[in-house]
Amino acid sequence: xxxxxxxxxxxxxxxxxxxxxxxxxxxxxxxxxxxxxxxxxxxxxxxxxxxxxxxxxxxxxxxxxxxxxxxxxxxxxxxxxxxxxxxxxxxxxxxxxxxxxxxxxxxxxxxxxxxxxxxxxxxxxxxxxxxxxxxxxxxxxxxxxxxxxxxxxxxxxxxxxxxxxxxxxxxxxxxxxxxxxxxxxxxxxxxxxxxxxxxxxxxxxxxxxxxxxxxxxxxxxxxxxxxxxxxxxxxxxxxxxxxxxxxxxxxxxxxxxxxxxxxxxxxxxxxxxxxxxxxxxxxxxxxxxxxxxxxxxxxxxxxxxxxxxxxxxxxxxxxxxxxxxxxxxxxxxxxxxxxxxxxxxxxxxxxxxxxxxxxxxxxxxxxxxxxxxxxxxxxxxxxxxxxxxxxxxxxxxxxxxxxxxxxxxxxxxxxxxxxxxxxxxxxxxxxxxxx
Amino acid sequence: xxxxxxxxxxxxxxxxxxxxxxxxxxxxxxxxxxxxxxxxxxxxxxxxxxxxxxxxxxxxxxxxxxxxxxxxxxxxxxxxxxxxxxxxxxxxxxxxxxxxxxxxxxxxxxxxxxxxxxxxxxxxxxxxxxxxxxxxxxxxxxxxxxxxxxxxxxxxxxxxxxxxxxxxxxxxxxxxxxxxxxxxxxxxxxxxxxxxxxxxxxxxxxxxxxxxxxxxxxxxxxxxxxxxxxxxxxxxxxxxxxxxxxxxxxxxxxxxxxxxxxxxxxxxxxxxxxxxxxxxxxxxxxxxxxxxxxxxxxxxxxxxxxxxxxxxxxxxxxxxxxxxxxxxxxxxxxxxxxxxxxxxxxxxxxxxxxxxxxxxxxxxxxxxxxxxxxxxxxxxxxxxxxxxxxxxxxxxxxxxxxxxxxxxxxxxxxxxxxxxxxxxxxxxxxxxxxx
Numbered sequence: 001x002x003x004x005x006x007x008x009x010x011x012x013x014x015x016x017x018x019x020x021x022x023x024x025x026x027x028x029x030x031x032x033x034x035x036x037x038x039x040x041x042x043x044x045x046x047x048x049x050x051x052x053x054x055x056x057x058x059x060x061x062x063x064x065x066x067x068x069x070x071x072x073x074x075x076x077x078x079x080x081x082x083x084x085x086x087x088x089x090x091x092x093x094x095x096x097x098x099x100x101x102x103x104x105x106x107x108x109x110x111x112x113x114x115x116x117x118x119x120x121x122x123x124x125x126x127x128x129x130x131x132x133x134x135x136x137x138x139x140x141x142x143x144x145x146x147x148x149x150x151x152x153x154x155x156x157x158x159x160x161x162x163x164x165x166x167x168x169x170x171x172x173x174x175x176x177x178x179x180x181x182x183x184x185x186x187x188x189x190x191x192x193x194x195x196x197x198x199x200x201x202x203x204x205x206x207x208x209x210x211x212x213x214x215x216x217x218x219x220x221x222x223x224x225x226x227x228x229x230x231x232x233x234x235x236x237x238x239x240x241x242x243x244x245x246x247x248x249x250x251x252x253x254x255x256x257x258x259x260x261x262x263x264x265x266x267x268x269x270x271x272x273x274x275x276x277x278x279x280x281x282x283x284x285x286x287x288x289x290x291x292x293x294x295x296x297x298x299x300x301x302x303x304x305x306x307x308x309x310x311x312x313x314x315x316x317x318x319x320x321x322x323x324x325x326x327x328x329x330x331x332x333x334x335x336x337x338x339x340x341x342x343x344x345x346x347x348x349x350x351x352x353x354x355x356x357x358x359x360x361x362x363x364x365x366x367x368x369x370x371x372x373x374x375x376x377x378x379x380x381x382x383x384x385x386x387x388x389x390x391x392x393x394x395x396x397x398x399x400x401x402x403x404x405x406x407x408x409x410x411x412x413x414x415x416x417x418x419x420x421x422x423x424x425x426x427x428x429x430x431x432x433x434x435x
Numbered sequence: 436x437x438x439x440x441x442x443x444x445x446x447x448x449x450x451x452x453x454x455x456x457x458x459x460x461x462x463x464x465x466x467x468x469x470x471x472x473x474x475x476x477x478x479x480x481x482x483x484x485x486x487x488x489x490x491x492x493x494x495x496x497x498x499x500x501x502x503x504x505x506x507x508x509x510x511x512x513x514x515x516x517x518x519x520x521x522x523x524x525x526x527x528x529x530x531x532x533x534x535x536x537x538x539x540x541x542x543x544x545x546x547x548x549x550x551x552x553x554x555x556x557x558x559x560x561x562x563x564x565x566x567x568x569x570x571x572x573x574x575x576x577x578x579x580x581x582x583x584x585x586x587x588x589x590x591x592x593x594x595x596x597x598x599x600x601x602x603x604x605x606x607x608x609x610x611x612x613x614x615x616x617x618x619x620x621x622x623x624x625x626x627x628x629x630x631x632x633x634x635x636x637x638x639x640x641x642x643x644x645x646x647x648x649x650x651x652x653x654x655x656x657x658x659x660x661x662x663x664x665x666x667x668x669x670x671x672x673x674x675x676x677x678x679x680x681x682x683x684x685x686x687x688x689x690x691x692x693x694x695x696x697x698x699x700x701x702x703x704x705x706x707x708x709x710x711x712x713x714x715x716x717x718x719x720x721x722x723x724x725x726x727x728x729x730x731x732x733x734x735x736x737x738x739x740x741x742x743x744x745x746x747x748x749x750x751x752x753x754x755x756x757x758x759x760x761x762x763x764x765x766x767x768x769x770x771x772x773x774x775x776x777x778x779x780x781x782x783x784x785x786x787x788x789x790x791x792x793x794x795x796x797x798x799x800x801x802x803x804x805x806x807x808x809x810x811x812x813x814x815x816x817x818x819x820x821x822x823x824x825x826x827x828x829x830x831x832x833x834x835x836x837x838x839x840x841x842x843x844x845x846x847x848x849x850x851x852x853x854x855x856x857x858x859x860x861x862x863x864x865x866x867x868x869x870x
Binding site for chain 1: 813
């Protein structure tokens with residue numbers, strides 16, 4: 001019943017998505033970031049102003065019934081936040097630290113169950129051109145993922161200006177350049193060697209071209225890149241990347257970094273540092289980010305900017321593979337009332353809720369045994385029954401789901417009893433119950 | 436730059452929206468509700484299966500680039516949750532307690548700044564036909580709104596079957612019936628009297644028709660309705676409404692109720708109890724809900740159901756008018772580093788964040804005075820400066836934004852100092868920083 005590439009998140013997955021989203025936004029807040037909520041739909045023109053043929057082709061677009069202008073469903077938060085920063089927030093003193101969370105939709109090819117709706121959370125740091133700003137983005141990502149318990153996470157960090165300078169330096173005809181770019185993207189050295197053999201290149205130019213896919217690894221990559229590329233644009237890119245890496249060393253995060261100067265991936269609006277995050281066991285990036293110093297000027301005054309977005313479902317998948325997710329947890333207790341009056345049951349439920357417990361009421365007519373089975377399926381660990389035959393007025397019967405037997409508890413002792421439930425924990429399977 | 440009826444939520448408003456959303460979802464969890472996340476886009480057919488010409492005309496629709504079937508952007512969560520309940524969750528034991536939060540878009544006429552994007556949060560209770568279920572919906576709404584500090588809130592509660600029975604009982608030609616329905620909606624008794632004069636009605640039928648707009652008020656409405664409408668359908672509706680009111684009396688909520696049997700508003704899929712919530716000073720409903728026992732069968736096995744949705748922006752507006760919102764709060768502290776090395780500043784920021792504080796770093800080059808002005812604009816109450824001239828290595832200088840003077844604090848004492856910040860509170864102006 002659903003269009004391909006779209007899905008429903010059922011209670012367990014939905015609760016985990018909310019949990020991860022809340023945790024991430026809390027980390028962003030601790031780094032001084034404030035939320036914005038851009039609209040779900042925008043003028044197509046505004047979104048395409050961000051550039052990028054790839055993303056333009058992926059937009060769900062249609063005419064506004066009111067006025068007929070073309071609209072699109074949000075495919076990416078960054079152009080929206082850039083627009084907000086360059087228009088509504090243009091008079092606010094810089095830097096702007098803005099964050100967001102929500103879905104984007106992209107009409108991608110849906111092979112291999114690739115989704116067309118992606119749940120993201122991200123940050124945009126606007127008004128700073130210093131490498132500290134890029135380093136801050138990467139530090140936030142790493143802190144956020146560690147905080148969620150994710151392990152074995154690495155960041156591939158590059159600088160788009162390096163390759164742009166290298167391709168300026170290399171005298172490649174347009175066709176050869178396109179082939180070369182594709183080979184670099186695929187890290188296909190032999191294709192580059194074949195290509196180089198067909199071209200009239202100096203020894204240094206040839207060395208640069210065939211080495212591009214290999215500019216990948218630890219800090220030694222920086223020196224090799226400097227030896228290979230003599231042009232100022234590439235040199236400046238290497239210097240900039242080095243500065244970012246130095247700051248991340250001060251953060252103590254260098255162990256999570258892989259440098260990659262043969263990288264062009266990401267959005268067309270990137271102008272400097274770019275990065276993607278990976279976890280072992282999955283090929284797809286869990287997050288992507290980079291510097292986009294020319295995006296705000298398409299909506300208002302120019303301003304440097306850098307940011308990132310995390311893919312929450314890939315993050316959940318990675319956490320699940322690592323066993324880092326708590327099992328689904330239902331409500332704390334199911335209350336069944338067999339007494340003729342409803343007062344006591346409602347009052348008990350209200351008092352338990354006031355103390356922060358999640359209380360479901362069983363207001364369906366069935367046997368106590370069936371209710372206990374219901375509780376088990378919904379992962380409700382306890383069932384409290386009022387009015388069971390033979391039980392005094394001032395007592396209730398407590399069943400533990402999945403265990404044999406039952407226990408009588410005086411109504412007056414329920415709240416002391418309930419304190420122990422709190423210690424047994426709620427888990428990630430439901431909304432955070434704290435405000 | 437935005438399509439009419441769409442808007443950006445800037446930091447203060449966005450943070451408040453998130454805050455209210457989180458609070459509401461926490462209340463829903465305490466009542467045993469679990470989140471689902473339906474997709475942003477659905478097949479138009481699936482959404483129109485829910486019926487309702489009004490909403491159908493309001494959908495943003497377009498062809499899926501993949502396959503060409505018509506899609507629409509979500510205009511309403513209830514049909515989506517009904518579909519999920521009737522398909523993916525059909526084998527789960529009932530009742531299902533499901534909740535959601537997110538935007539819906541509707542192509543409404545945008546006079547008087549009426550938005551075309553609405554942020555909602557709501558619950559659906561599926562599998563229960565008892566009046567207790569409807570009462571639970573209303574009790575949750577009232578508890579949630581009281582928890583947010585909203586005052587003077589009332590629920591208008593009706594039962595669509597009453598009017599349906601009344602119109603069956605009245606021998607009205609189609610044109611007259613349409614006029615009568617419109618007059619009832621507008622509570623226009625004189626239009627009904629004019630209409631009645633043109634029709635051949637018994638004395639009792641005439642009394643019923645002209646009294647419909649007046650069936651509004653306290654519990655006495657129930658008896659008047661019984662005297663006026665003799666048909667079994669209307670009688671059953673009155674009995675059902677009375678049962679719901681009785682249960683809400685046990686909850687102690689009868690003071691917030693207004694009965695309204697002359698009400699047809701709401702979605703076409705409603706089949707029983709309907710309600711809307713209002714706060715004095717605003718004409719528009721803050722929430723709406725009702726019973727929809729015939730919706731699930733359009734997607735799978737039939738099941739009774741009841742639910743509601745809150746409009747978060749109207750809720751924020753009402754809280755704002757009542758002065759119930761906390762002022763915007765920025766980060767707890769802005770750290771400025773004038774020392775040549777970055778280690779201490781980064782380390783201090785990290786340690787403060789680890790204790791839950793929101794710490795922004797000023798990594799722009801400007802004077803301390805300008806940074807303090809920046810902090811004031813972003814509601815950051817404190818500025819910590821490392822490396823001010825003449826200050827010993829083991830001390831920092833603390834400025835309080837908006838106050839004169841400064842104070843030297845030993846680095847070693849910062850964390851004790853910071854405990855006092857916690858007591859001064861964060862406010863609603865930023866993401867919740869607790870996990």
